[in-house]
Amino acid sequence: MTKSRAQQKEITRRQIIDAAFRLLSLERSYSSLSLREVAREAGIAPNSFYRHFEDMEELGLTLVDEGGVALRQLMRKARQRIEDSGSVIQVSVETFMEFVRNSPQVFHLLLRERSGTSLAFRKAVSRELQYFIVELADYIQHRQNYTMDEAKIQAEAMVILVFNAGAEALDCKPAELKLLTEKAILQLRYIARGADELSRGRQKKTVRP
Amino acid sequence: MTKSRAQQKEITRRQIIDAAFRLLSLERSYSSLSLREVAREAGIAPNSFYRHFEDMEELGLTLVDEGGVALRQLMRKARQRIEDSGSVIQVSVETFMEFVRNSPQVFHLLLRERSGTSLAFRKAVSRELQYFIVELADYIQHRQNYTMDEAKIQAEAMVILVFNAGAEALDCKPAELKLLTEKAILQLRYIARGADELSRGRQKKTVRP
DNA sequence: ATTTAATGTATACAACTGTACGCTGAAATA
DNA sequence: TATTTCAGCGTACAGTTGTATACATTAAAT
Structure with missing residues (x-):
């Protein structure tokens, strides 16, 4: 054939x-x-x-797209894991860290081109990050009564910190990985709790859970 | 002569x-x-x-050093500003954003080489960031009773978020700059408050201010 | 005053780059 | 079956790169 x-x-x-x-x-x-x-x-x-x-830039944008798709698919699976077991933050961070270790090339690409020299690349990576931020913001807003703006600012901070932890994970030894993950989880909990407290302070009446 | x-x-x-x-x-x-x-x-x-x-790498490391020095000098001035007027977080973030806008080349260098291809560069930038993290952690620990580890994790999250805001500031129009700064300030407040609450939860007895 | 050492230059070379041009073979179309 | 289309190749060229070698100038050391 x-x-x-x-x-x-x-x-x-x-x-x-x-x-x-x-x-x-x-x-x-x-x-x-x-x-x-x-x-x-x-x-x-x-x-x-x-x-x-057309040129290397076009190939690069294709890679960013593919990388983004792969990452999103994985995080979608993570959400299933969340359903049956445990903390959102913990499962999400751990899933992300696995991705970084398993597909370091993809993560490298996203990490570097996020602050690279090509505007098209920066925008492409930024778009991929926005997917996560919006999804996470929806989730956050769904569970507590934040405004969408608040939820997004919160979600963005979380995504940035997880991304940063991923960057550190690239350079570190496997033994240090767990510590790194725990650090990121704690940082995300700070944000969740802080946002919770600060928004409660602004609201007239909210029943504490 | x-x-x-x-x-x-x-x-x-x-x-x-x-x-x-x-x-x-x-x-x-x-x-x-x-x-x-x-x-x-x-x-x-x-x-x-x-x-x-010796080669371009050696020059690059020199640039990173010089950039770090310039940034640290500026932030030291910021601390004076804090003494007489207002919030630590606000003054620090605003000072940093001014630096990014006034010396974009320096910030570019630090931002990119932080995740660049040269291990020596990554380490050099990481060292510069550590200066900030440690200084900030000292400050945090001095005001509240955190362990040093807690304070560092908190400080690191803050530095990362400010750095990220700086990166966004490079690409944005002057009009959006204020909004960006406010976002970063809010994110830092989330962390400060969240860390505060979570560490209080772990302590036997702490008097609320 | 003579020698030494070091800053800076000009020339040269091999390696690599992106890409323009023309060709080939085979799949698609008529 | 005859014609067209097009993925892929080989050659070629002008431009850039890092750096080796040899040389000039002149401050510093003797």
């Missing part, structure tokens, strides 16, 4: 994407990758790259 | 450092600078660079 043209093209496209992810590491940022390098790793001629992507 | 050798060397060294800072921007990260480019901007021959720095 011979492959259709579209199928073969899709395969090559995947090879390029996978090659790029493979090249990312602690010592190698996306912006330091050259087109030729990616082509080499993908096993194609440099010029063939252009049959699939 | 002729210049002594050491004096002239120091002048050229400064030209290199200043040139490198000048080249940094939203669109230009340190790792994307070439040795030749810096030499060109500094007005010297490419090879002359080596008379002052």
Whole structure:
């Protein structure tokens, strides 16, 4: 059976994407990758790259999208875990940390391009983060009676801190991982509790649980 | 009057450092600078660079150090402002935001190299952040009776959030700056209050102020 | 006054980059 | 079956890079 043209093209496209992810590491940022390098790793001629992507920026944005999707899928599973067992904060943070350790390249990409030189990249990563922030804000608002603004500010702080913990996790030894996770959990609890107290202070009447 | 050798060397060294800072921007990260480019901007021959720095990494570490010093000096001034007027959190955050807007290149450098490809850079930036964290933790611990660990975890969360607000400030319009600052202040208050409540919960007896 | 040492330069080279051009073979279409 | 389309390749070119080597100038040391 011979492959259709579209199928073969899709395969090559995947090879390029996978090659790029493979090249990312602690010592190698996306912006330091050259087109030729990616082509080499993908096993194609440099010029063939252009049959699939306009330039490296377009490939990069594709990687950010793919990475975001992968991360969101994982966090959706985390929510299932929450249903039957335990604390939202703990399960979420632990799930995220697992992701960072299992797919460090993806996390590297998101982490670095969030403050990278390309506006398009920064916006793309920011958009991925917004998904989390909004989902988390919804969740928070659903359980307590915050305004949406309050909930978002709270959610954003949490996402930033978890992201930061992920960044530290990349550099640390496996033994230190647990400590790092606990630190992040505690920081998130500070925020949850603090937001709780401060919003209660502003409200006329709220029954303490 | 002729210049002594050491004096002239120091002048050229400064030209290199200043040139490198000048080249940094939203669109230009340190790792994307070439040795030749810096030499060109500094007005010297490419090879002359080596008379002052082993390689680009050594220059970069020097920049991180200088940036850290500048930032710390500014924050020290902030503490004076706190003495006579108002909230610690508010003054600190506002001071930091001013720094970001006034010396964006320095902040760019710290922000990016914090998650960059060079371990030496990451460590250098991390060390700069530790200065702030420790100072803030001391301050926190001095006012309330936390353990040092608690105070540090709290301080770290605060520094991370302020840093993040700074990153957002780089991309935003001047009009949005105030809103951004207020958001960060609120986030820090969440943490302060949350830590306060959670540590009180653990203590046998504490008199509410 | 002579020698030494060091700052800065000019030239050169090999390695790598992005990408323009033209070609090939085979799948898709007519 | 004949024609068109298009993914992929090879060659080529101009530009940039880090840095090795050799040399000039001149302050500092002898």
